[in-house]
Amino acid sequence: MLTFKQLRYFLAVQQHHHFGNAAEEVCVSQPALSMQIRDLEKELGLCLVERNARSIRITPEGEEIARRANQILREMQDLKDYAKHAASPLSGIIRLGVIPSLAPYILPKLLPALIKQYPDLQLNLRETLTASLVSELKHGTLDVVLAALPIEEPELEEVPIFEDHFLLAVSSSRKIDERKRMGPDDLHGENLLLLEEGHCLRDQTLSFCGAIGQNQSANVGATSIATVLHMVAAGYGVTVLPEICADTEIADDRITLLRFAEPQPSRRIGLIWRKTSPKSEDYMALARCLRNVTN
Template sequence: MNTQLPTLRQLRFLVTLADEGNFSRAAEACHVTQPTLSAAIKELEATLGVTLVERGARGTTLTPAGEAAVARAWNTLAEAEDLVQAARAAGEPLSGPFRLGVIPTIAPFLLPRLLPVVSKAHSRLQLYLREDLTERLLDGLRARNLDAALIALPYDAPGIESVAVGADEFLFAAAPDHPLAKRDRITASDLNDEKLLMLEDGHCLRDHALAVCSAASSRSDFAATSLHTLAQMVKSGLGATLLPRLAVEGGVTDGLELVVRPFTPAVIGREIGMAWRKGSAREAEARLIAESLKGLV
């Protein structure tokens, strides 16, 4: 087979040019000179026998062939990166960079427990963390911008696999003068007519909390952006809420003088799980980190 093939360098230049829309910015992003990048694109066009980029005074535009080439180039580069990561993982698991996403309702409370354990067990691991909402973390997994993500389960997502690492129960939290705070025993049914404070839409914890409440009236007009804000709203007397035990044990209510009680019987709000892209070369390493988490949740 004597067919001349594009180089990974040429494909990376093409993808970057598509992202930047300008030869000068693309060259800067690739840390090369503009003539070097322009020559590489022309060489790629000659190799493929088609025009990929229309050059104009206001920038560049991809031709239909260019758009198709960029889509395939992106996949080829991602597969090449997977090859490198798989080879490194086979030689020495959990060494080098590992990009871990974490949802905001887990990150501040679980990472302080996890990081020392992982650092001690895998001293050559370079852990890069990204905190974001579940859907964006899953997009990052699919785009290969993340190697794994700590999310709340269940969460049905095409192309994503996961393993549970532990259960996190809901606790009732209210100001001391709240009627339910005066009871010795609180059940989930006590919330049916209660207007609870919730997180904003987009937080999976909000959906888990609503699933506990059977009545449509059991939510407030107020919504918080974080669990810390939610706890402060409860302190201000705006209403009661449900908090994950993980967050309470992590100090989210410290110093607020709130009444925090478990339900009878216990209400499991969510499972915490490690997720990765199906077929990822980092699956084995994601599972190793997940094993480190068991017992910490």
């Protein structure tokens, strides 16, 4: 069996042209080195060093082997360097999944902070619906997921990050006093605009509004919050907007945001990972970082 050690010893010989000095370099006795070289030659069925009473000489094949060995040892070193790099806390690759109603609003805050604090971290991002994220997390295609809690899978760990209050977005043409706190009755009879099936925000809105009272045409099914808001601005109806989206989305003065009366409805955003994941520590740190950027 060819070994790493043999190559290392041989390279020392090739550099020093001297068994004794080579042995010193690799910190073993000269016989130990001689034996490894002998084993290597036997292994390869090839004479690598021409021994010559007073001096030695590397054969042409030996030089070729040395070139290849050098390449191999260099890659070995690269591998170790990579590992060392990846081993430092919050470094290496983390595959993060985020739900669509969160990604565009939280990532622009999170990524710069992460890069600054953990320059060795490489985030692979994926944005899709909660069900897929959880499935991929359990399957091992993702490492950690940012979504609305609860997920409540026994094999998954979940920690809360922040409470994201819901706001009501209405057309500014409605001339409603912005200081008024919306109550359950105020949604009665409104045309409630929603994201398409599968979005947790849709389900949360429906269950919240279901508690308030039945609404009419809830079957809009937009593919993004931006789309829904364009419809609100155009006067097609109202929608429920997570507060975290407000800064980014409401540059449009045709929309007015209204706060609900206490207890304000909200979603709880949290970080989720496999309990068995070896980097739980890192995900806790990631959670702290997230809390910082969301206040």
